[in-house]
Every structure is written in C-alpha cells, then in structure tokens.
Amino acid sequence: MTERQPTPPLVEAVGITKRYGPTTALLNGQLTVRQGESHALVGRNGAGKSTLVQILTGLQAPDSGTVRFDGAPAPALTDRDAWRAKVACVYQKPTVVPQLTVAENLFVNRQPTGRAGLIDWRRLRREAAELLDHWDVRVDPDARTAELKVEDRQMVEIARALSFGTRLIVLDEPTAQLDNREIERLFTRMRALQESGVTFLFISHHLQEVYEVCQIVTVLRDARWITTAPVATLPREALVEAMAGESAAHREDTARTPVPADAPVLLDVRALTGEAYEDVDLGVREGEVVGLAGSSGSGKIQLAETLAGLHRPRSGTARLAGTALPFGDVTATLRAGVGWVPRDRHDQGFVPAMTIGDNATLSVLDRLAGTPLARRLGFLSTERRRALAADLVDRLDIHAEGTHQPVSDLSGGNAQKVVMARALASDPRLLVLVNPTAGVDVKSKESLLARVDTARDDGTAVLVVSDELDDLRRCDRVLVLFHGRVVAEHPAGWHDHELIAAIEGVARDRHAPDRHVPDRHVSDQDR
Structure with missing residues (x-):
C-alpha cells in the first residue's frame, strides 16, 4: 500500500532576501501558510512585513529565495491572471472604484458581454448577486461602493478576490478603520470563510486581534524571520519579546534631570476630537519632551498634524502658553x-530646488527685513538671512558646501537637518516632531536627537511622534494611543516590551514570569 504524501503548504516562502540599494528590506525571510488557517504576520514598522507581502503577491521579485504555491513555483511576475488565481491582498486603503456599483467593481475589466460585444448588464448583476450570496456577503449589488461601510467594502474586495479562484487572502491592517462592533463582525465573517476553505494571512499591529482570530503567528524583526509558532502556545509577553528583541530584564539607561513639578504647562490640550482620535487630554510643560506612540491607525500623526495647523478638529481645545491654537491655519500656527x-521631508519638509539657506529660513521671512519700511514693503535683508542660515547650518552640523547649496544635493540625514533647522529658526515655544529620524544614518540620527535635548534645555515644550523606540527614549514620558484614545502613559525608563505591548493593545500581566522565545520554525507536530 502506497503511503499517502502530505499535502504541500498553500504558500511557502523560503530564504527570501530583498535589497534596495544599500538597504536590506528582508534577509532570509520565510513563511509557511497551510490551507484553511488564519496565519498572523507581525512585526514593528521596518520589520519586513510589507516587503514579504509584495513578494508573496507578485508585485516584487526577491533577489534570492523561492515562493511556491501548492508545491509549485510561483508564476512569472508578468502573468497577473495567474497571480490573481493564487493570492490577493486587501489593503487598508480600498482598491475599489467608489463611483462604480458593487457589481461593476466585482467584475471590472472582465464584464460579461452579449453578441454585439456590449456589456450584458442583466447578466452582470445576476452573477454579482450569485457571487455575493455564495460567500454570504450581504451587500446590494446595485449599491454605489462609495456609500458602503468600510467593513462592507472589505468584504466586496474579498469576494472579488475569491471570484478569481484564489483561496489565500492577505488582510493588511483590516481593522485600522473599524470600531469594536465592526471588528467583531469582520472576525465572524473570517471564521465563516475559513470553514469554507479560505485561508488568511493576517497583518495587524494589534496583538490582541492575533489571539482572537489566528491559529499561527510568524514574527519578523529588523528585516529577519524570528519565529513561527502556534498562537495557543505562545504567551503574549513572549510574543512581545520576540517583536522587541529584548527580555523583560533589559532596561535602557535613560537617566536625566526630571522636569520640575512647578514648571508651567505650555501646551494644554483638552477633549480634542478629530477624524482619527477622540477625547484627547494632553499637557506638555516647559522644558518637557513628551512622546506619542501608537500603531499606524492609532491617530497619533493626525493629532500632531492638528496641533501644527494642518487640520481642524471636530471639538476640543488646544492652548499654547495660554493662547488658543489657530486650527487649520499653518501660517498662523507657526506665528x-x-x-x-x-513626517515626510520630501513632500512636506523642504523645496528641493531651493538652497539650504532659503529652506532653513522659510518660516521666518517676516523677521528678516532690515528696517520697518522694508518689512512693510516685503523686502528681505540678504545679510540677515545669510547670517541666520549660517548659524542654523552650524547649530545643526549640516555638512554642505555652504548655505547656497541646493537641498536636493544633500544626503538624507543632512536634508532632515535642514527641516529641523527651519523648525528651530523661529525659536518656537512648542516643537512638534513626526518621525524626526526616519531614513537617516546613525550619526545624523544622534545629531538630530541632540537638538531635541537642546530644545528641552532651552525650555521648549517638545512633542515627539515616532515609530522608533530610540526617538522615544529621549522623552520624559510617552503616551500611547490605541484606536484614537490615550490608553497608557510610561515615564522615562520604560522597558521596550512594556511600551510595545501597550502599542499593540496587549493587556500584559506585570506579575507573570517572563519567557524567552527561541528563534525556531514551527513543526507539523506543533500544529
């Protein structure tokens, strides 16, 4: 009697390496997903998740390594139909066309046609209704997609993917825009689809969700595979440890002089509510650095941009040194x-074709007139502008030929220093920094963070919004946002795993024993 061969994994990626110039996005990554399971892929920003998903969905080719579906090699990148039959990704931002109906979106670019080659609308609606009914997606085929709830748009995208024949759906942060009831309904639908043979690769920054809906979890850290294990056998503190890369016994040395208890509150935020955050109370004292941490859907960046004048909140107040901030007016906010x-120096931080001096002084042009008459007429003092720019270049240690050099000629670290120089040029009372060291080298990173320390010593209130733990270590305390609300506060000296647990929404038992996660691959016996 012939021994039955084990069923190959639905998808298997082995030894995946991808580099972009000098940056290693993924090194020797691996993933094995079997039919009918919900498999979580977790890791902090920059861990390599997006790169692995791009390779698994045929958007990028790996530099080395292999991807196999049902034991067979992955299709050629140019064969998009073959990829659609293997895997589909439902992203945070919808890929449906909002102006079209549900039926039109389900069969876009493959509408059924009649004898004259025209679209057979009756057949289109009938086949759409049959597809939705088959996968129990309760949406009107004739409804405009723009009018659907986020959760219903997601289910339409899932149904469209399944209509191509795929049984592997990648869900990329599917709960980022959902409330608790919508999340529970999504999970109920996922479980029902699993029973029908659909497999999910679930990507989320909220580890609580991993424990609710997934059976297996794979952890990436620093562009490397760390571990794959059954969720039921992996304690939450151990999962956080795998993501953080430290044991609970490790604590970073963050000794610094505490902010005086009687230091005046410069930034006073009360019950601030916007599109992505709700009922936020926040205070920053003179000479205090406060961090804002949270996942991509936490609302931290939108909150910071509101304080910088980019958005108007729905309700609430924010006062700086007793004066109400002029929401929705960037120029007035700077004044x-x-x-x-x-957060993006290229799109928002500087004008590439302009010089270092011009960029660094953009926010203080009204101060650079030589006389009151020149100020009224809009004339600038070239000498004063050159002197200020030279001083900023020196203070920020910007490596350049001179203030006349275009910013486009600079390295990423020096270009970011120019952005910081412009922010400091006005001697602000409040400094709002979003991902201030993103994409810079180690030396530039330390230089930028040193400027944060200097601002603190000068009595400036500083708000640091960052995904980088090193940025947040310079803070006197860190507030954590989760689904738009402040849920935790950590004073200086926090453990990495404690902060990450709060960011990921894990209610951690502080008295539970710490467990080490070995770097290993899950075996079939573990399943």
Missing part, C-alpha cells in the same frame, strides 16, 4: 509659536 517637522 503662534509652533515649530514643525513633518
């Missing part, structure tokens, strides 16, 4: 005493 380093 009110706010310095701003945006």
